[in-house]
Amino acid sequence: MNLAESMKHVLITKSQNIFTHFWKEDLKVLLKETAEDVWSRAQSSGNVFKNAKEAGFKQTFKEFSESTVETFKILKIVPRRVRDGFKYFKEDFIAELDSLEDNKEKAIFCLKVIGVLSSSLVKSFYGMKKSQADFSVKGLKVTNAFTRFLIAEIIFKISQVLVLRVLNEVEKELTEDEDKKNVMFFRSVLADSKKLEEHKDLYPEDVKPGDKALELVENLKKYISTGVRT
Numbered sequence: 001m002n003l004a005e006s007m008k009h010v011l012i013t014k015s016q017n018i019f020t021h022f023w024k025e026d027l028k029v030l031l032k033e034t035a036e037d038v039w040s041r042a043q044s045s046g047n048v049f050k051n052a053k054e055a056g057f058k059q060t061f062k063e064f065s066e067s068t069v070e071t072f073k074i075l076k077i078v079p080r081r082v083r084d085g086f087k088y089f090k091e092d093f094i095a096e097l098d099s100l101e102d103n104k105e106k107a108i109f110c111l112k113v114i115g116v117l118s119s120s121l122v123k124s125f126y127g128m129k130k131s132q133a134d135f136s137v138k139g140l141k142v143t144n145a146f147t148r149f150l151i152a153e154i155i156f157k158i159s160q161v162l163v164l165r166v167l168n169e170v171e172k173e174l175t176e177d178e179d180k181k182n183v184m185f186f187r188s189v190l191a192d193s194k195k196l197e198e199h200k201d202l203y204p205e206d207v208k209p210g211d212k213a214l215e216l217v218e219n220l221k222k223y224i225s226t227g228v229r230t
Contacts, residue, residue, distance in 0.1 A: 003182070004109070019086075075151065082158045089219070114182075164191060
């Protein structure tokens with residue numbers, strides 16, 4: 001299979017298993033790691049101040065304490081929001097792919113989507129940590145810096161794992177060496193935090209404002225942040 005065929009096949013036939021496995025296995029580990037991180041910060045106000053400063057915002061121990069209830073209440077919503085967002089993204093992606101007739105167009109579109117999705121994971125993560133992005137639940141805008149930081153980390157980790165799971169399955173179906181090379185590149189970058197920081201613009205230069213690949217990913221980000229389906 002080429003890249004377009006492989007992505008469509010995986011999203012239609014394997015995405016449900018990917019989501020099911022993630023929610024039964026991966027999510028437990030992810031949330032456990034996050035809880036341990038929160039507990040570690042709570043035990044040492046010095047570390048809280050240091051990490052907050054490095055993240056680009058001011059954070060006091062008092063603010064951290066006040067944010068605890070809000071944080072855990074909202075974090076019950078976050079995983080489900082990300083899951084539903086990716087399901088809608090899958091539907092929109094397949095619909096757009098099917099609307100293209102030329103195989104070359106389909107291949108380019110797939111590369112754009114993978115690149116934009118990978119790049120946006122990084123930008124959204126760092127943007128929310130610096131309190132530059134919004135997250136709301138039933139009309140409640142999250143303004144506490146630490147809560148936003150934690151939400152951003154959860155969203156990033158869930159998105160990272162889900163995209164990696166999909167790319168792993170896509171690579172298994174590919175028969176063309178160039179497609180394998182491209183997917184392996186994105187997979188290696190997504191799996192390595194240092195590489196993610198180095199590659200903040202992973203999509204092709206011909207991706208311009210208004211491009212459908214950008215639109216799909218922006219709609220995904222909007223749903224995750226607001227719960228509103230575009």
